[in-house]
Amino acid sequence: MKNIKTIMKRELHSYFATPVAYVFIVVFLFMTGIFTFYLGSFYERNQADLDSFFQFHPWLYLFLIPAIAMRLWSEERKSGTIELLMTLPITITEAVIGKFLAAWCFTAIALALTFPIWITVNYLGDPDNTVIVASYIASLLMAGGFLAIGSCISALTKNQVIAFVISVVICFLFILSGFPLVLDIFEGWAPQMLIDAIASFSFLTHFESIRKGVIDIRDIIYFIVLISFWLYANIIVVDARKAS
Amino acid sequence: MTQEDKIPAIEVKALDKRFGAIHAVRNVSFSVNHGEVLGFLGPNGAGKSTTMKMIAGFLEPTSGTAMVNGYDVSEDPIAVKSSIGYLPEGAPSYGEMTVLNFLNFIAEIRGINGAERHQCIDKVVQQIQLETVLTQTIETLSKGYKRRVGLAQTILHDPDVLIMDEPTDGLDPNQKHEVRTMIKEMAQEKAIIISTHILEEVDAVCSRAIIIAAGQILFDGTPAELRAKSDKNDIDDAFRRITLELPVDQGQASQS
Numbered sequence: 001m002k003n004i005k006t007i008m009k010r011e012l013h014s015y016f017a018t019p020v021a022y023v024f025i026v027v028f029l030f031m032t033g034i035f036t037f038y039l040g041s042f043y044e045r046n047q048a049d050l051d052s053f054f055q056f057h058p059w060l061y062l063f064l065i066p067a068i069a070m071r072l073w074s075e076e077r078k079s080g081t082i083e084l085l086m087t088l089p090i091t092i093t094e095a096v097i098g099k100f101l102a103a104w105c106f107t108a109i110a111l112a113l114t115f116p117i118w119i120t121v122n123y124l125g126d127p128d129n130t131v132i133v134a135s136y137i138a139s140l141l142m143a144g145g146f147l148a149i150g151s152c153i154s155a156l157t158k159n160q161v162i163a164f165v166i167s168v169v170i171c172f173l174f175i176l177s178g179f180p181l182v183l184d185i186f187e188g189w190a191p192q193m194l195i196d197a198i199a200s201f202s203f204l205t206h207f208e209s210i211r212k213g214v215i216d217i218r219d220i221i222y223f224i225v226l227i228s229f230w231l232y233a234n235i236i237v238v239d240a241r242k243a244s
Numbered sequence: 245m246t247q248e249d250k251i252p253a254i255e256v257k258a259l260d261k262r263f264g265a266i267h268a269v270r271n272v273s274f275s276v277n278h279g280e281v282l283g284f285l286g287p288n289g290a291g292k293s294t295t296m297k298m299i300a301g302f303l304e305p306t307s308g309t310a311m312v313n314g315y316d317v318s319e320d321p322i323a324v325k326s327s328i329g330y331l332p333e334g335a336p337s338y339g340e341m342t343v344l345n346f347l348n349f350i351a352e353i354r355g356i357n358g359a360e361r362h363q364c365i366d367k368v369v370q371q372i373q374l375e376t377v378l379t380q381t382i383e384t385l386s387k388g389y390k391r392r393v394g395l396a397q398t399i400l401h402d403p404d405v406l407i408m409d410e411p412t413d414g415l416d417p418n419q420k421h422e423v424r425t426m427i428k429e430m431a432q433e434k435a436i437i438i439s440t441h442i443l444e445e446v447d448a449v450c451s452r453a454i455i456i457a458a459g460q461i462l463f464d465g466t467p468a469e470l471r472a473k474s475d476k477n478d479i480d481d482a483f484r485r486i487t488l489e490l491p492v493d494q495g496q497a498s499q500s
Contacts, residue, residue, distance in 0.1 A: 006352045010338070017340040017381070080336035084397070087300045088353050089326040243303050 003090045007098025028110045048125025054135045066167035069150025070160045078158045107143045131213035138210035141223040148230035155237040178202030251314045253435030258308035268294045270459040276435045283450035284439035291459040292439040300330040329403035335394025339383030354401040372396045387414045406436040424449045443479045457487045
């Protein structure tokens with residue numbers, strides 16, 4: 001536990017020691033603003049909710065989260081510091097979880113900095129704040145899912161660009177797995193059970209369902225299982241490939 | 245010390261490592277006691293680094309194992325890693341961190357806390373002369389200073405087993421001298437393995453030398469014994485004889 005905290009602290013610190021953190025936060029806030037007010041027609045809808053703000057999060061995360069996650073392990077491998085890290089008295093599991101939590105914590109900070117829009121909507125109208133809280137939780141959980149995928153992929157390669165591109169593709173499939181684009185590939189030959197299973201993997205389905213304000217334990221479990229699965233894969237990948 | 249003296253600080257038992265078709269380390273066995281400085285010599289790609297990485301717990305051996313202070317690296321890697329100070333080849337460290345933050349991180353992860361941490365860091369900073377660069381980020385430092393930061397990381401927790409992969413590589417002659425002096429000073433109570441390409445270093449600091457080539461130990465003895473292998477009583481000449489000529493001799497021996 002203590003080691004996880006130490007790793008997490010170091011990692012989080014290193015985000016802010018480089019321009020990465022500031023660039024990310026500025027871009028994230030800027031993009032959420034554009035999406036909310038232009039594409040989401042925040043004012044024109046004339047409704048006191050943050051729908052137009054949250055509905056674009058999966059698409060923003062699709063590109064921004066792999067950009068945070070890509071450096072987690074590939075940089076460590078490229079610079080050789082993985083040899084240092086893995087010969088300190090810690091387990092691979094501690095390192096993987098510590099790094100993941102740092103990235104997740106960083107995303108949480110970026111997300112928390114969108115608070116002015118919450119204040120705005122409360123100032124302009126009388127929104128259902130429980131729905132907004134649920135939406136923030138949903139968004140954070142979804143970000144965790146994207147990050148776990150990105151972290152695992154970044155352990156596969158020394159090259160951050162490759163890690164980024166592959167992560168984006170996999171995250172894209174996870175967003176869309178409930179849509180015809182993905183399901184059509186399986187339609188016709190795969191058993192219905194498998195198709196239903198694939199459809200239930202969709203980030204969007206679970207994100208939307210929490211976002212409605214109904215926190216269903218199954219949606220929470222979905223994200224927790226998803227994160228655990230990818231982090232477990234991450235541990236295996238680090239163990240197998242740390243020296244190659 | 246008496247308890248430690250019964251078991252060797254480092255005991256390498258029939259260590260073997262294959263990377264696919266490449267047989268990098270072949271059945272290597274040796275042991276190092278406290279008070280010894282073992283010089284690991286050999287041509288590039290001989291398996292020096294691979295052997296050190298296996299002892300430090302970074303690579304898993306294909307077969308065989310290494311014991312450090314009685315702990316088996318395959319069974320209890322954390323205990324082994326706790327009692328070792330390991331300097332990887334090239335002394336990697338986190339470039340975006342300041343020297344002080346980096347040392348703090350290492351101390352914290354090695355379980356050194358509170359006032360003790362300050363003492364440890366102060367001591368090592370003084371010993372390795374890092375006072376002037378403490379608040380600089382590591383990536384802005386010169387090669388020599390980066391190497392020193394790596395050394396500081398290695399000895400921070402005062403381990404009684406040190407494994408250093410080319411600790412003097414990239415240092416200027418004065419810095420090389422300092423590092424060698426430092427190693428000699430620490431040698432009394434510690435077990436130290438260093439790998440090097442600089443043969444004079446063996447004479448200067450090592451109490452024992454192992455020459456490894458193509459994954460096999462070709463020589464294990466004192467620097468004086470190594471020197472005696474040469475007609476000219478020269479350590480470079482002895483090294484060449486052993487790494488270049490000996491395999492041919494062996495080939496002839498097996499034919500007859």
